[in-house]
Amino acid sequence: MIDQELKVSLGVDSIRDDFPALHQEVYGRKLIYFDNGATAQKPQTVIDSINHYYSKENANIHRGVHFLSQQATDKYEQARRTIQSYINAPREEEIIFTKGTTDGINLVAFAFGETLHEGDEIIISAMEHHSNIVPWQMVCERKGCQLKVIPINEKGELKMEAFKELISERTRLVSITHVSNTLGTINPVKEIIEIAHKNGAKVLLDGAQSIQHMKVDMQELDCDFYAFSGHKVFGPTGVGVLYGKKEILDSMPPYQGGGDMIEKVTFEKTTYNVLPFKFEAGTPNIAGGICLAKSFEYLEKLDITLVEQYERHLVEYAEEKLLKIPGMRIIGTADNKTSVVSFVIEGLHPFDIGTLLDKQGIAVRTGHHCTQPIMEEFGIPGTVRASFAFYNTTEEIDTFIQALERSINMLQ
């Protein structure tokens, strides 16, 4: 049994013991958490580190002469290096702490956006999260740039031929999700990056749904920017990372002004600090940064290729079972996909299904998942989405399928 073998090799049972949130009841039933795409649960080490930070280590960083401040500064900067090493970024100053993916994309949209001119083009795709659409619309409005959208096919894959036609010497930036939060599609980002670079365009990858599921290596990918959220990688909310290539970050003006980001302030002229501080105005989420490093330390201990295989297996297992249900339509059937199963059932509203699953202890998400253009593309109001993490099991999927069948019976 491939299933059991993978599960044992990865150590899923002991992994589950590390995540206290998985062991509870809701509405009198065992919780099954299939909403990992929205946010992931946290291992005990991350939770403990938050408690420890505020119990013993709390101090402001980068400016104190005292012991606690120095210690917090060291830990915060060490966290930066832990993340740098995990994603194999060449330099530590290329790791900018943000509030999350949305914040990282907005940073680039503003600061890189300042270097754009009328007539310049930005390419995104039809499967982007609203946070990788709206900031670019705002840049286009501000700068007179054009937004171009790569269409998707009926399986939920990018139409690469269309991309090759859209890109030109006018393209300054391609901003694409690495993995779709609604469809699970893994985009061919290496190819996109190569094509973009040949045309002199930079590439931002929205890594909100990829870093927790696969190996991401900045030097191998060669992307120019990569943004992700801490809370989706088993870390705290309110913290995230933007990776950017040093020479590009250096060429961009600051995003926000304030403390920490300056070198010298006078009323005549202010000069800015070096990277990464130029983009980190104000007191950052210190606990967030330090504790996010703990989730990468946790991930380091797992074999990420096994995680990938196991999660793919979960998706295939779930899809096979789901397809036996009459009226089932899976939205997002890309050849290369992971961790997400979105579906609709003919004649039934996703909200009804989600509500009844919830009452049976199963957390899924329903609606448009902040990707309204995808819903329009598929002609549906929304989907039910189950999104998995490495602590989920095929046994949980069996229970989910039973609960789903019961819900359908009630609604029909």
Place this chain on the structure above:
Amino acid sequence: MTLEEKQKEIIDEFAVYDDWMDKYEYIIELGKDLPIIDEALKTNDRIIEGCQSKVWLDSKFEDGVMKFTADSDAIIAKGIIGLLIRVLNNEKPESIATCDLHFINEIGLQEHLSPTRANGLASMVQKMKLSALKAISN
């Protein structure tokens, strides 16, 4: 029956269910009694658009009382609307505008009426109260 008595009746009906799924089974049943809005009245100005399910609501002031009809594309939403209309239908606008719909909390459906849930039901209650206020001022 007074508005208060209707709330009490619903609370009693729900008291027999201690399992959530049974409760919802009953809500789905109740959706079938909902006074359905005329197809012709399903116009854009009668839609209460939430993030998830769509709700149509029509209100009329007739013979001194309010009359509501509604529909939704989601079955559970229909059941909950059915409950709200059962309580508020044929009531004087004054009682509707000032009533406290405590039965929702007591039968454990408050999650659906929370404004952040964005499924249209919270705005539906608001719309019913506003139409009652309008009837009073006219």
